Amino acid sequence: MNYIEADLKLEPDFTEIIMAELGEASYESFVETEDGLLAYIQEGDFDQQKLDDITAKYQDLTTIAVTWKSLEKKNWNEEWEKSYEPIEVGDQIRVRATFHEPDSAFKHDLLIQPKMSFGTGHHETTWLVMNEQLSLPHNGLSIMDVGCGTGILSVLAAKLGATSLLGFDIDEWAVENTVENFEMNELSLETEVFQGTIDKVQENKIFGGILANINRNILLSEIPKYIQHLQSGGWLVTSGFYETDQADIEQCALQNSLKKLRSNTRNQWACVVFEKI
Structure with missing residues (x-):
């Protein structure tokens, strides 16, 4: 399958937002450039009108110039890996690929096989969730990872x-990569990963904590289902939405017996932590 390369000239402040928008439109990998962003999508999934619609949403705020071209088939995972750099969350977490040397200065050394998807730690929302995890109780708890991606949060x-x-994702590649990353990190605890949605989780499965880094619409639709699997006093971390959507997420949570503990933002993205009352 050939790929389409979209070349977007834009201001740095809008790179992450556009990257997230394109990710939801089936773009698989991204490379930041001095002028903006290169985005890659399989030729069969490319829709020029959809690309134009995404960039048009921001034209009142900034100038975005877009060109695209068809590329011959090649190993884009390998190309992407060349530009992959470790991610650091404060002074405690470092996410690295196997071709990076470990750094003993960090308490938590996370290994990942970088491929063409979100969840590598580079996206703002992944960083936000990991940052919140550091101050949440995990010891002795069962954790559910909704839309696990690479499984890095797990x-x-x-x-x-x-x-x-327990992790799940609708993307077959994500499930395979999560299992791969679990094995790479030599996890010794009980794990389960499947392709699907919250609807496939057994009714009797109860968790002490739930990680839900998805998007606004899925969260608003599925928070009531998450609560059914969350023990009393358990926590829910939500992210994957913009600051402008935070009020809607909080209202939905309030209506479903959740109490807000705290929230955080990073470059217009938001993360909110709740507790089940």
Whole structure:
């Protein structure tokens, strides 16, 4: 399958937002450039009108110039890996690929096989969730990872003392990569990963903590379902939405017996932590 390369000239402040928008539109990998962003999508999934619609949403705020071209088939994972750099969350977490040397200065060393998707730690929302995990209880808890992506949040949960993990994603590649990353990090706890949604989680499965780094619409639709699997006093971390959507998420949570503990933002993205009353 050939790929389409979209070349977007834009201001740095809008890179992460556009990257997230394109990610939801089936773009698989991204490379930041001096002028903006290169985005890659399989030729069969490319829709020029959709690309134009995404950039048009921001034209009143900034100038975005877009060109695209078809590329011959090649190993884009390999190309992406060349530009992958470790991610640091404060002075405690470092997410690295196997081709990076470990750094003993960090308490938590997370290994990842970087491929063409979100969840590598580079996206703002992944950083936000990991940052919140550091101050949440994990020891002895079962953790559910909604839309697990690469499974990096689950890996951190394991390192923070979780006793079992359940992760799921609608993307087959994400499931395979999560399993791969679990094995790479030599997790010794009980794990389960499947392709699907919250509807496939057994009714009797109850968790002490739930990680939900998805998007606004899915959260608003599924928070009531998450609560059914969350023990009293358990925590729910939500992210994957903009600051402008935070009020809607908080209102939905309030209507479903959740109490807001705190929130945080990073470059227009938001993360809110709740507790089940």
